[in-house]
Amino acid sequence: MKTMYTVAAAIVAIVIIIGGVFAYTALQTPAATPTPTPSTNPTQTPTSSPSASPSVSPTSSAPVTLNGAGATFPQPFLNATIVHYTTNIKPSVQINYQGVGSGQGVSSFTSKTVDFACSDAPLTATQREAAPNALHIPETIGAITVAYNLPGVSSELKLTGEIIANIYLGTITNWNDPAIAAINSGVTLPDHAITTVHRSDNSGTTNWFTKYLCLVSSAWDNDVGSGTSVQWPGGLGAAGNANVAATISQTQYSVGYIELAYALQNGVPVAAIQNAAGNFVLPSLESTTAAAQSLPSSGLPSGSESWENVVLLNTSGEQAYPIVTPTYMLLYQELNVIPGMTLDKATQLVQYVWYVVHDGQALAPALEYASLPANLVALNEETLNSITFNGQHLTTH
């Protein structure tokens, strides 16, 4: 008899647990009541900007929290804008940005659990369908470097796109390969096997790097292709820009691709790469900006259109670095689709983004990102002015 009771109780408990799980999932699916951080809770102390909490100026509205998530590529720049904005400009606003990667950022954006998202890659047709009325706001522009570890070689190394593709394909296996030697006269290249390093996680950096290799090498395009993660023919993998940089600096005779800021921070030498004009160009703030200048002044898509064809790879500028990529903020054109959004919060959100694409750009060069060219800023102004809340246009600045 006792066992009967016990078993009955256990079954009841299991039913309750399973019921709870399903009830929870059922509540989640309509996306009506997700449980993000309460947006207007004055007792919640900001973690990133201590100055924001007690000394709220009496004229400003109630404290507002904006939540964003996505790419790690622009994160150093975004963090700088957030700190500056919430300390010096709008102490009543708290902004949280989680660098969880472009892919995760886009899915949070689609499920509307964040107020804004960042992605290195523009939304694809399918993603745009899943998130109707999404707007692209180019926020900054950066360079992807080819970094190397060559003990005994102190002079700067030159590479072409095709050589890089062949190294990653495994058709060039040795550092003293004739193809490398031919464009590096005067450099004593070691007779040593090349170890390639790549990103092991899904990455916007990999996406743009492999797109560049597809542009310059038909063999790469045929055999491997491009994407946030590809079937690498060999080499070592490491997760994240920082780990790739560390792997390169620790592995002798290795080569890998990382964003400019990470190469500079880790002090790894980077190769000068031949651009479309035939010049060998080192990645730098200037050569990144030069590439950004070659964006057409007209014919760019509007914020609500597809940005998939906007590419800054292998641009024609004389001194333009060939592997350059824009990175995007994503916002909804009608902000009332986000649960918990209010007119005040929507206004604060748009004003923050307005700041990022205007005054915030001044913070970019110090962090090795290129400032947005004037035509992109103008385009962003148009995009931001088109944003509404319940059909009402917002005060953008």
Added chain:
Amino acid sequence: MTKKLTGDNIFKVLAAVMAASAAVILIINAYILITGSTLILQQEGINFLIGKNWNPVIGRESFGVLPFVMGTLVTSSIALLIGVPLSLGIAIFLVEMAPKAVKVPISYLVELLAAVPSVIFGLWGLFILRFWVQNYVETPLNTYLGWFPLFSGTPLGLDFFTAGIILAIMIIPTVASVSREVLTAVPDSIREGAYSIGATKWEVIRHWVLSYGRSGIFGAVILGLGRAVGETMAVTMVIGNAPNAMPTSLFSPGQTLPSLIANGFLEAPTPLEKSAYIGAGLVLLLISLIINIVAHVMVTRVLKVKGGAVE
């Protein structure tokens, strides 16, 4: 026949609920893994298990987990080959030989090893152990025995071998602690009997003590294997994360199932790719289940100790 709601009964019900929750969690887990991986299983079929290609590029998708299953088995085997003898040595020394003044601190130290977070092992492996292995083990082996397929390739220190060593260190506390408990539980009468017929210390340990405790020790090894198969963080940091690398040499970079999932799952861009990672999780769960079932059969059928005596 009314039932009184005594404290004992309440306690019994509570305990039963806790016990049931373990089963419920496993069932929910399996359910989510199975529903999550139907997409990839429909797409790839049996190829998912035996395919050697893992290509997530859109338009060229192909998902086969065989290289990662092999990687998991290879690294776990290295871990057992290195870790089990070490752990047994520790357990035997602590139980049979060590004076009390040594016994207590060493026991604590071994158990402290279990408290080190795996990311710390990973960092240590990446920044320190890697170079020791590369310079003092792999390079000499490769130079003098490079003709042997297991030692061929370019020794970089980020490969199956280093991952296996890290795993060996990580399973030592588990295997050593459980084995120590097992050996302590061997009745002294067994030892006394053995000594009384003139056995040496080695013979007593080899023929009586280990034999008596072997099912327990086997259980300890399986616990260690379970940890090695599922370990993610430390392995991901030192295994080199090369895709599609069927283990050809100990010194080639590769991936295990957990490292594959850790690397790719979070940002998988397409539903198919996401489903492929969930499928990899299902395969990993199946491997763990098979290991545990085999272990159970081994312990209950093959290694059964009859009446506390040696066969």
